[in-house]
Amino acid sequence: MNIRSIHHRVCGIAAIALSLLSLHPATAQWDSPGTVESFTQRQPGDYLFRTSSSTVEVTVLARDLVRVRLHPGGVTLPPPPADTRGRDTSWAVVKTAWPRTDVSVTDDSNAVTLTTAKLSVVIRRNPLRILFRDRAGNVINADDPVKGMCWAGRNVRVWKTMPADERYYGFGEKAGRLARNNSHVTMWNSDIPAYGPDTDPLYKSVPFFYGIRKGMAYGIFFDNTWRSSFDMGKESRSEYSFGAEDGLLEYYFLYGPAPADVLRRFTELVGRMPLPPRWSLGYQQSRWSYSPESRVREIARTFREKQIPCDVIYLDIDYMDGYRIFTWNKERFPAPQRMISDLRKDGFRIAVIVDPGIKVDSSYAAYRTGLAGSHFLTSPDGSVFTGDVWPGLCAFPDFTDASTRSWWGASFAGLAEAGVRGWWNDMNEPSVFNVPTKTVDLRVIHDDHGMRSPHGKNHNIYGMQMTRGTYEGIRALIPDERPFVLTRATYAGGQRYSAVWTGDNVASWEHLAMAVTMCLNLSVSGHAFVGADIGGFIGYPSGELFARWLQAGVFTPLMRAHSAINERNKEPWEYGTAFTDINRETINLRYRLLPYIYTVMETASRDGLPAMRPMIFSHPDEEAFQERADQFMFGDDLLVAPVLSEGATHRDVRLPAGGWYDFWTSKRLDGGRDITADAPVSRIPLFIRAGTILPMQQPVQYTDQAPIDPLTFVVYPATSGSDSSAYYEDDGISFRYQAGEFLRRTVRQEVHPGQIVVDFGKPEGTYAPSQRSLIVEIVDGSNFQRVTLDGKSIPKVSPQELSTLQQGWAIDPTRGVLTAKIPDARMRFRLVAQE
Ligand code: MIG
DSSP states (O other), rough: OOHHHHHHHHHHHHHHHHHHHOTTTTTTTOBOOOOEEEEEEEETTEEEOSSSEEEEEEEETTTTTEEEEEEEETTTOOOSSSSSSSSSSSSSHHHHOOOOOOOOEOOOOSSEEEESSSSEEEEEETEEEEEEEEEEOOEEEBBOOSSEEEEEETTEEEEEEEEEEOOEEEOSSSSSOSOOEEEEEEEEEOOOOOOOOOOOOOBBOOEEEEEEETTTTEEEEEESSSSSEEEESSTTTEEEEESSSSEEEEEEEOOOOHHHHHHHHHHHHOOOOOOOGGGSSSSSETTTTTOHHHHHHHHHHHHHTOOOOEEEEEEEGSSSBBBTOOOOOHHHHHHHHHHHHHHTTOOEEEEEEOSOEEEOOOOOHHHHHHHHTTOOOOOTTOOEEEEEEETEEEEOOOTTTTHHHHHHHHTTHHHHHHTTOOEEEEEEETSSSSSTTTOOOOOOOTTTTOOEEEEEHHHHHHHHHHHHHHHHHHHHTTTSSSSEEHHHETTGGGTTTTTEESOBBBBSSHHHHHHHHHHHHTTTTTTEEEOBBBOOOOOOOOHHHHHHHHHTTSSSSSSSEEETTTSOOOOOTTHHHEEEEEEEEHHHHHHTTTHHHHHHHHHHHHHHHEEEEEEHOTTTOGGTTTOOOOEEEEETTEEOOOOSSSTTTTEEEEEESSSEEETTTTTTEEEEEEEEEEETTOOOEEEEEEOOOOEEOOOOOTTTOOOOOSEEEEEOSSSSEEEEEEEEEEHHHHHSGTTTOOOOOOOEEEEEEEEEEOOOOOOOOOOOOOOOEEEEETOTTTTOOOEEEETOOOOOHHHHHHOOOEEEEEETTTTTTTEEEESSOOOOEEEEEEO
């Protein structure tokens, strides 16, 4: 199948595209708006600036969110629609109606200044330049005084000044370094197997980035689906620029000052990941391909025999009849429904791959109904566009057309009925084999809201709209369950429909490090449900590399191992008994942490803050973190320091200011310094913020094997005073949480001299788990003499006795941990431990 030659050809094309795009003002005829001739308020918060050559719209959507649009040339603007603050043709933006925000306008001969509670937008008149200031008057971001906003032919671009100490982050799926200074990145969804750290573009386009300087952050979302590029100081050290080969120069400016504020706003604008089913946060096992049925059953059986937890097994392209989407190969999978229901009894769910290409074959139902419904992309002459993919010649659904998305979604009926529950969308850049561009002809026509625009405009959202059709189709077919969709290609906002993985990586230490960086970059770009192929897709990892990758994978929301065809088996038990034991414990750790992971993912779905956060994101003031992607935060409370090099038994970790605990030893550590962490091959360095109450559960073989029991809260005492952590739980699968059937607690701790109070606080939600044991573990708690529960003492017993009792407390002197056990379903009490 020739992965390397694909790699080289695509790289060549990318290089040409890049040079075409780097139109420099010295070599291209850039025009810019010139002098402002008139300034009008269309309505409060929405302003037009006209020059002799163009019109610029500046719209204040919220006190920290401003949209800028350039209409070059004599474009006549449409009259303001009923809601002038939005428009309905963006594929990314979902929030268009914003409550009115107060804007005060000052207008003098030099500039118009729009001021909100958080920032000022200054529009200089001669020539037209835009800059943003905070309320203290500091410039946060400014058009380059010489160039500013420009167009050349259909190209649009804006140049901004680049302070030497500003760092840039985000940009979606980018490999290489965390900060993107001195680099040029392109957005053009591309299938590039065995990509390297400098390969760009890759599968996904998220034209969104942060600038962070002096601990303060702003964001810019360039909502343009054409091929776009960002030059972050590569052309010139004193300016950066972004633009596209066509379309509007339209961007959203988001002001923090905390990076988290920027991301909350961005995900409010483009939408958030829906709460995933809990099973999709279990361990997932894939390869190209588990086939036939007997092999799938063997894999499942081996997980259970070896007591290695697993929730999902994937079927890659060979389950289909000649790669025809929505069909089964009857020889290899004679009775899919029975196979899937048997596996379900054993706790597994089945995910299947689907590609967009529909085989040209008049005896194939999807081809016939697609043709009859005019669902395929057509060339300008009206003929159906075809290209080669796995099945041979294929037609490609036009996912920008709502009726095509419905047809596509409804086509999953058979697979859904057979019991399939995971929907893996691949090849949706879209990838086409037999053409030099590796994708659909750029002149091919898409419906695009009835505007009938060319592929060049729709390429970057093709995958996203495929996942939309998939998500909405499955939502309708299986109305009581949350869909799980996984995609390779997507655009900004695609998190509304799908989780993402980072495509065809390689079994190398370098790729393990790249996986972490890429997942972090995607996470802060709105894609909270991310993962990379554990162990590497291409090539064969050593036992050590696989074990280390699996450990890092515990802390990627999507924990999925996968492998290319023709590779040796890479399942967690393939590296000898010592590594099998290590890998089992690693996956057990994932399952023990699920109450925390699920809580973190629920926060992401509601609040937009992802599980994986670069250190600089939570600690923007700490310069030491500017370039660091070798350690990261998982949620608010866990600091993860994966081992990324061969043979390591220790590694350096930078602890942020404050107190920390080593997860493995429960030892307290002072932050604000570098430490050397023990990193035997059996475990990943993991640190807990002092002040955390970490929810954990008993190990299980799959997520819904048994109700959580016991539910454990590990209290890592704050240095002093009080602190709190969130806890969230629901039925894990249905949408009943939307009607209030969830359980949410803000669990508080108060640390006083000689005393610690743990208070489960006010209950939120109506979800009622069945009776179970609650365990409260207090780290550093061996000095306590008395434990009361809602004011009444509970008995002190030995650790051995505690396991047989319903209620009591004990001290484990070796770990220095106090363990209290309480029968409870309400989670509503106050526990006090005293010296
Ligand atoms: O051209 O379906 O990235 O995960 O195993 C290769 C076969 C097609 C690429 C995906 C990979 C998958 C493979 N696919």
